[in-house]
Amino acid sequence: MTLEAEAGTIRLQDLSGLRTGAHIEARDLNSVRYRGEGVDTAPGLGIVWVREAGHGTRKILDQHEFSLWLVQPGC
Numbered sequence: 001m002t003l004e005a006e007a008g009t010i011r012l013q014d015l016s017g018l019r020t021g022a023h024i025e026a027r028d029l030n031s032v033r034y035r036g037e038g039v040d041t042a043p044g045l046g047i048v049w050v051r052e053a054g055h056g057t058r059k060i061l062d063q064h065e066f067s068l069w070l071v072q073p074g075c
Contacts, residue, residue, distance in 0.1 A: 008072040015043040015063065018070070024050050026066035033066065034059055 009025060012018065018041050026034040036050030036059065046063035061068060 009069040010072065012063070012068040012070055015041050015046065015048055015068070018043075018048060023071035023073075024048060024061070025069040025071060026050075026061045027069060028066055034061060035071075 012024075018024075018038055020038055020040070022038040024034075024036060024038050025032050034050065034052060036052040038048055039051050039058065040049040041047070048061050048063075048068065050059050050061060051057070052059050
């Protein structure tokens with residue numbers, strides 16, 4: 001399933017500043033594959049765990065597999 005990208009997103013290069021509750025998109029070739037709320041990060045490994053929007057399941061996202069994007073509030 002492919003989702004439409006949200007407006008007002010910023011690509012995450014460094015996960016160390018990411019906060020719990022941030023809204024994240026994981027993209028693969030400019031197609032949004034996953035979207036959810038960040039619940040935990042491991043910046044040294046380049047991974048973030050999100051709770052998927054609509055499903056509520058936890059998903060681990062690898063920064064080496066996807067481009068990760070922060071969805072700005074109010075956009």
